[in-house]
Amino acid sequence: MEMLLMGVCISLFGLAVTAAAFGAATQSDRMETKPLPEHQPIAKVVPAHFFAEDVVIPAPPAYKVPIEALLLQIDSHVRLEQAAAESFLEYPTTALLHSRTCSPLIQ
């Protein structure tokens, strides 16, 4: 009987030690739990705009050919084309109709 009681006591003691150890172990786990990551801000979504906010007005293009020169080129082009058309009407051939021009407006 005494032996039985002693075994029960030892078992209870062991159980208590085990429970204590388990409790300590789980406590440390709870302590080491990482904090939840802070809320990461979501990158701002750019609202869609129908019109651009900053309208960039393009500078007037810098023309390579002055207007006076351009008008002279047009004049020359018309004269050359008229001459080509007159040649075709005098001798109507496909070659004359589609002859190349040396007009500076086209080159």
Next chain:
Amino acid sequence: MFDKRVELFSGLSSQQHDELIALGVRSTLPSGSVLFELGAPADHLYVILRGRIRLTLPMPIRGHEEDILVEESGPGETVGWSALIPPCRYTLKAAAPLETEVLALPKEALHRHFEASPATAAAVTQNVAMLIGKRLQLFQTMWLREMQRMLELRCA
């Protein structure tokens, strides 16, 4: 200057020729002056005796309206035949790039003369028809050449 080189008078007898000339008024245009404006009532037909007449149409270029050459006529040639064709409005602008002399034939005087002289009317009408036909052929050829270039650019 009133000889066979004047395309409008081609095929006329000497008497018909003189009668027509008697209807006109010689006028000298200083360099740069405008003979008629696009859209203006066409009340005169002009025969160029000396100098040049630029026939132009307006075209916007770089934000400005410019007179673009359509045709340039010289001595013996006729401009302003819109005066004989309804609705009798000039379809081009005409200006003298240098001092130019023209014979201005008033539309009303021409019509009266044509009523009195049907033979002259027939000859002049035929000459005007030839002018119009020539210009039509010329411009349809020029138009086709431009179309050809446009297609070459598009297919390039």
